[in-house]
Amino acid sequence: MERTLAEFIEVLRGADVRVSPAEAIEGMQVAGLVGFESRHRLKQGLSLVLAKSHDEKLRFDRCFDDFFRFGVQEKPDESPRKQPMPEQPGEGGASSGGSGGGLSSALGVMLGTDNPGEEDLALARAAREVGLQNIRMFTQVGLYTARLMQAMGSEELDAEIAALESREPLGAQAWKDRREALRARARALVEQQMLLRAEARGRETAERVLPRINLSQLEQRHQQRMKELIRRIAKKLVAIHSRRRKKARRGQLDIRKTLRGNAAYGGHLFHLRWKARRIDRPKVFAICDISGSVASVSRFLMLFLYSVREVLPRVRVFVFCSKLGEVTDLFRAEEPEVALAEADRLYGIGGTDYGRALRDFEELALDDVDNRSTVIMLGDGRNNYGDPRSDIWQSIYRRARYTLWLNPEARANWQLGDSEMRRYAPYCTRAEVCATLRDLERVVSRLLDNIG
Amino acid sequence: MKLKHKEKIDSVDVITGGLESLGYICNESLATAVYVACQLEKPILVEGPAGVGKTELAKVTAEYLGVPLIRLQCYEGLDEAKALYEWKYGKQLLYTQVLKEQLGDILRGAEGLAESVRRLHQFGDIFYSKEFLEARPLLKALWEPNGCILLIDEIDKADQEFESFLLELLSDYQISVPEIGTVKAVTRPVVLLTSNNTREIGDALKRRCLHLYIPFPDAALEERIISVRVPELAADLRTRLVAFVQGLRETDLKKHPAVSETIDWARTLLLLHADQLDADLVRNTLNVLLKFQEDVERVQPDLWQLLNKANR
Numbered sequence: 001m002e003r004t005l006a007e008f009i010e011v012l013r014g015a016d017v018r019v020s021p022a023e024a025i026e027g028m029q030v031a032g033l034v035g036f037e038s039r040h041r042l043k044q045g046l047s048l049v050l051a052k053s054h055d056e057k058l059r060f061d062r063c064f065d066d067f068f069r070f071g072v073q074e075k076p077d078e079s080p081r082k083q084p085m086p087e088q089p090g091e092g093g094a095s096s097g098g099s100g101g102g103l104s105s106a107l108g109v110m111l112g113t114d115n116p117g118e119e120d121l122a123l124a125r126a127a128r129e130v131g132l133q134n135i136r137m138f139t140q141v142g143l144y145t146a147r148l149m150q151a152m153g154s155e156e157l158d159a160e161i162a163a164l165e166s167r168e169p170l171g172a173q174a175w176k177d178r179r180e181a182l183r184a185r186a187r188a189l190v191e192q193q194m195l196l197r198a199e200a201r202g203r204e205t206a207e208r209v210l211p212r213i214n215l216s217q218l219e220q221r222h223q224q225r226m227k228e229l230i231r232r233i234a235k236k237l238v239a240i241h242s243r244r245r246k247k248a249r250r251g252q253l254d255i256r257k258t259l260r261g262n263a264a265y266g267g268h269l270f271h272l273r274w275k276a277r278r279i280d281r282p283k284v285f286a287i288c289d290i291s292g293s294v295a296s297v298s299r300f301l302m303l304f305l306y307s308v309r310e311v312l313p314r315v316r317v318f319v320f321c322s323k324l325g326e327v328t329d330l331f332r333a334e335e336p337e338v339a340l341a342e343a344d345r346l347y348g349i350g351g352t353d354y355g356r357a358l359r360d361f362e363e364l365a366l367d368d369v370d371n372r373s374t375v376i377m378l379g380d381g382r383n384n385y386g387d388p389r390s391d392i393w394q395s396i397y398r399r400a401r402y403t404l405w406l407n408p409e410a411r412a413n414w415q416l417g418d419s420e421m422r423r424y425a426p427y428c429t430r431a432e433v434c435a436t437l438r439d440l441e442r443v444v445s446r447l448l449d450n451i452g
Numbered sequence: 453m454k455l456k457h458k459e460k461i462d463s464v465d466v467i468t469g470g471l472e473s474l475g476y477i478c479n480e481s482l483a484t485a486v487y488v489a490c491q492l493e494k495p496i497l498v499e500g501p502a503g504v505g506k507t508e509l510a511k512v513t514a515e516y517l518g519v520p521l522i523r524l525q526c527y528e529g530l531d532e533a534k535a536l537y538e539w540k541y542g543k544q545l546l547y548t549q550v551l552k553e554q555l556g557d558i559l560r561g562a563e564g565l566a567e568s569v570r571r572l573h574q575f576g577d578i579f580y581s582k583e584f585l586e587a588r589p590l591l592k593a594l595w596e597p598n599g600c601i602l603l604i605d606e607i608d609k610a611d612q613e614f615e616s617f618l619l620e621l622l623s624d625y626q627i628s629v630p631e632i633g634t635v636k637a638v639t640r641p642v643v644l645l646t647s648n649n650t651r652e653i654g655d656a657l658k659r660r661c662l663h664l665y666i667p668f669p670d671a672a673l674e675e676r677i678i679s680v681r682v683p684e685l686a687a688d689l690r691t692r693l694v695a696f697v698q699g700l701r702e703t704d705l706k707k708h709p710a711v712s713e714t715i716d717w718a719r720t721l722l723l724l725h726a727d728q729l730d731a732d733l734v735r736n737t738l739n740v741l742l743k744f745q746e747d748v749e750r751v752q753p754d755l756w757q758l759l760n761k762a763n764r
Contacts, residue, residue: 029492033487033488033491034487034488041464041484044480044485045484045488047481048496049662052497052658052659052663264541
């Protein structure tokens with residue numbers, strides 16, 4: 001039974017329900033406590049220790065229903081049988097199974113006694129034997145079904161049926177039907193396992209690989225999964241940074257707080273209070289190039305900033321191709337999808353012109369940039385040989401506390417062609433390559449840390 | 453937990469029945485949680501929308517098991533002094549004043565400072581002993597000789613630091629007080645933590661608890677709850693009332709009416725001697741169910757539709 005539970009827990013982990021080893025042990029304890037008699041109660045008991053949020057509970061319910069569909073329980077008779085048995089062959093079948101042509105192989109005897117619970121157990125045993133949990137792909141279903149049947153001793157059964165057929169064709173047909181019924185159940189089990197495991201495995205692989213893929217190379221079909229990933233990373237970052245940190249100023253007594261705190265002790269100073277400084281979240285100005293070459297990275301940066309707005313409320317977003325405009329309010333009012341499309345429609349026209357964009361920024365927002373601001377520019381710095389206006393970027397650099405240039409291109413290309421990076425880079429606190437989700441995560445995480 | 457009536461936590465069914473006899477109708481998952489918590493001595497973290505009976509569960513369980521309920525209401529800025537213990541400063545001060553003369557006697561004849569200090573040391577830390585300790589809810593719960601239900605209400609309102617502070621209590625049922633050492637539970641209490649999900653509870657805390665989610669009840673369960681809580685209400689009105697509330701929960705509102713609101717509404721209708729749900733009556737009493745003006749305004753236009761559905 002422990003083994004079944006362990007397998008179930010593995011399936012849960014695959015379905016993104018986090019179960020620690022300690023919780024797994026508790027799961028066993030609970031299972032021992034509530035018993036396996038009632039499927040419903042077992043489910044509730046396990047759900048208490050294995051799924052620890054509302055989301056996880058929903059996923060848990062689904063997994064439980066899928067996994068324990070085949071009643072691999074100690075009292076299989078009580079397990080609800082969802083898998084309908086195909087019609088039993090009428091009189092002839094029953095009589096041949098019962099008396100006339102009783103088969104002597106193990107599988108034959110089992111089929112003859114017509115005990116679905118025992119079949120379930122045998123199926124589960126065989127599944128373990130052939131390593132069904134390793135199934136990966138849909139194309140393996142046939143193979144595993146055959147292996148499963150083999151492990152249950154279908155070869156012997158086949159031989160016996162063949163022998164019977166020559167003597168008693170009618171009785172043999174009944175046995176064949178039973179064999180087919182069993183095969184159908186084996187196949188259903190394999191398919192169910194495939195769905196349970198393969199889906200989880202596919203997601204795991206994608207989650208391992210996607211963050212390292214260059215964002216501009218990303219295929220359309222991965223977009224949804226990327227969004228999901230960003231949401232998850234953002235959630236993690238929000239959780240880490242949701243506390244407002246204070247930094248104690250060493251050795252400076254806060255007289256007012258000390259007096260207030262010790263009022264209860266009749267003016268005797270028991271607890272000293274020290275002065276502390278709240279660490280403020282930075283004011284962020286994000287300027288994103290949304291021309292074709294950089295658009296995909298910009299999209300994800302904006303999505304990222306939008307996702308952490310809970311802990312980084314003072315973000316202003318600007319986008320440009322040639323003309324620059326602010327889209328902060330757009331993001332506040334609309335769903336990120338809609339906002340992105342709208343931003344693209346409004347400003348995604350014309351050839352890239354950093355000079356004009358910087359000029360627009362100067363007019364729009366330069367006055368608001370102060371020594372608490374962080375300015376992030378995301379772009380490849382390819383200006384089509386126009387005037388780069390690095391002087392404006394320089395004045396931004398002078399005013400802001402921190403300026404960061406994110407370039408999706410590899411560093412080696414920064415000096416080539418129409419790239420103006422060599423003019424901008426001296427006026428950046430940092431200029432770095434940002435092409436993958438992992439880079440983005442690092443950047444946003446550092447923003448939240450307020451180290452820069 | 454050491455209990456006088458061990459048979460009370462014998463099985464899930466016994467607990468369901470017991471709670472029901474005290475007027476708390478619960479589904480199987482709730483009773484299972486209480487059962488497992490009592491048997492494995494693990495705290496329960498109860499989550500769910502406001503007003504589905506999270507706090508009530510603790511009260512009823514305490515009544516059922518016949519043990520005291522110790523409640524700690526969490527809020528922002530809650531610290532050890534409020535939750536765990538405090539020194540009775542006034543008493544300490546008073547005693548030192550009273551004992552001042554005695555002190556003179558003790559020190560009389562001592563030669564030099566070293567001798568005086570040595571004599572004083574013989575008395576140990578009398579002023580930092582159990583007598584001068586003001587126990588707050590958590591310490592009280594640990595000292596309770598026959599066990600108790602410790603309710604840590606709205607843990608999500610407390611700071612994250614406090615959450616970490618609770619970890620030692622929740623996993624080992626002990627707490628460290630620097631001046632007197634580690635205090636272990638005399639009898640392990642049953643701990644219930646509730647959360648309204650205003651913020652995500654930390655993983656470390658969740659790992660140490662059983663996690664119970666109480667959703668809004670379905671119609672059948674809610675009807676049973678009303679029938680127990682407001683037995684005077686006529687059966688068919690009860691059915692309609694519950695159907696109406698269930699309908700409200702399906703609409704998009706800022707805050708959905710919870711069980712406690714349904715009960716209040718049932719009592720209101722009883723008070724007004726209503727024998728059926730008509731539009732005027734509902735409109736006039738809607739503020740019992742909905743606590744935001746914008747919700748009330750949103751529901752007004754659909755009122756007929758909702759009523760028709762409920763009266764069907």
